[in-house]
Amino acid sequence: MTVAPSPGPIVGGLIISTAGWRWIFLVNLPPGLIAIVAALFLLPRSATRPTPLDVRGLFLLCAGVTVFVYGTAEAGRPGALDSPRVWAVLGAAAVPIGLYVLHARTRPALIDISLFRNRGFTAAVLTNVVVAIALFGVLVLLPLYWQIVRGHGPLATGLLLAPQALGAAVAMPLAGRVTDRVGAGVVVPTGIVMGLAGTAAYTQIHAATSPVLLAAALFVIGLGLGATIMPSMAAAYQALPGHLIPQATSALNTLQRMGASLGTTALAVTLQHEITARSPELGHAALAPLPDEARVQVAPLLATAFGHAFWIALAIGALALVPALMLPRGKA
Known part of the structure; x- marks a missing residue:
């Protein structure tokens, strides 16, 4: 490494x-x-029962992070900060991320925000x-x-x-x-x-x-x-x-x-x-x-x-x- x-x-x-x-x-x-292939054959299996996949959290978080990364990449282009489109994209990213936070506060989620306590x-x-x-x-x-x-x-x-x-x-x-x-x-x-x-x-x-x-x-x-x-x-x-x-x-x-x-x-x-x-x-x-x-x-x-x-x-x-x-x- x-x-x-x-x-x-x-x-x-x-x-x-x-x-x-x-x-x-x-x-x-x-x-x-x-x-x-190495992960499939070399990493040890978990001894505990896997938790169910948080499908809703996966969708909200992936959507929010993807749009956020795309928006910031677009914002780095010359003159892009003057474009309402860029700000609209960044604002759109906040919606699924905010919904994910609300979702994670009420049930077991993909990323447990209580870790930050x-x-x-x-x-x-x-x-x-x-x-x-x-x-x-x-x-x-x-x-x-x-x-x-x-x-x-x-x-x-x-x-x-x-x-x-x-x-x-x-x-x-x-x-x-x-x-x-x-x-x-x-x-x-x-x-x-x-x-x-x-x-x-x-x-x-x-x-x-x-x-x-x-x-x-x-x-x-x-x-x-x-x-x-x-x-x-x-x-x-x-x-x-x-x-x-x-x-x-x-x-x-x-x-x-x-x-x-x-x-x-x-x-x-x-x-x-x-x-x-x-x-x-x-x-x-x-x-x-x-x-x-x-x-x-x-x-x-x-x-x-x-x-x-x-x-x-x-x-x-x-x-x-x-x-x-x-x-x-x-x-x-």
């Missing part, structure tokens, strides 16, 4: 450069099928979600910076993104051991501070910032993420009795996906706003491939816009410190 993400950006860049972007999705099919679980989930918002927002900005401002292709961009995965691979096993000894309440805030330190370097970015410096900062961000996400997830499970872990996993993953969508939208909109404010004539074309001569001319302006967007990512990441300081301390 710690090593596998490291070659991901590199392989992704190679696929896009050679086979085309659709293969990013097609290459997932064989591993997915292998995972299904547990302070430790709620703190861990909030930490994880806020980190997901900042993380996925940054993952939108980084490849755009390397391709738009610096003019690199997909493969080179993938290589330049690899330090984050390497940092996470280094930190995860160490963070797990230390968390067992001192608790997530010590490790997770430390990881968040490390991630903030790496992100702070990107707020000072310009058109000719040293790639070595940016790679080092990205490695530090990876260290911070490796010391944050897994320990906070472990803290969420530690706060609950064993029979509630399946429901906790569903709640945590659903909210992570929604947070990732929010982060992507927030920083994409911020970046577009910053670019348009500095160069209205460039506008939406700034996020499209530019000829080398045009790119060199506007690179300083674009780099400044990216730096301001990273300030927003830094502010979002700092918010994660609030719930992280509520996580348990001491030996697990």
Whole structure:
């Protein structure tokens, strides 16, 4: 789990450069099928009687989350926030989600919202979600910076993104051991501070910032993420009795996906706003491939816009410190 993400950006860049972007999705099919077969034959059967499927809750939650993710993805398009259609879609998402909350308060549901009465679980989930918002927002900005401002292709961009995965691979096993000894309440805030330190370097970015410096900062961000996400997830499970872990996993993953969508939208909109404010004539074309001569001319302006967007990512990441300081301390 710690090593596998490291070659991901590199392989992704190679696929896009050679086979085309659709293969990013097609290459997932064989591993997915292998995972299904492995789950059927290798995972132990549950000793308890399965609970009936909450069909109504499944329909309401899937509809709400799907429409929400679609709406936030549309909101991230240039100028989309001025469209009544986007706001209508986001408003429509609130209806099934609100109905699901009412449904879950009165009967056993797909995700038990009473889990959030547990302070430790709620703190861990909030930490994880806020980190997901900042993380996925940054993952939108980084490849755009390397391709738009610096003019690199997909493969080179993938290589330049690899330090984050390497940092996470280094930190995860160490963070797990230390968390067992001192608790997530010590490790997770430390990881968040490390991630903030790496992100702070990107707020000072310009058109000719040293790639070595940016790679080092990205490695530090990876260290911070490796010391944050897994320990906070472990803290969420530690706060609950064993029979509630399946429901906790569903709640945590659903909210992570929604947070990732929010982060992507927030920083994409911020970046577009910053670019348009500095160069209205460039506008939406700034996020499209530019000829080398045009790119060199506007690179300083674009780099400044990216730096301001990273300030927003830094502010979002700092918010994660609030719930992280509520996580348990001491030996697990």
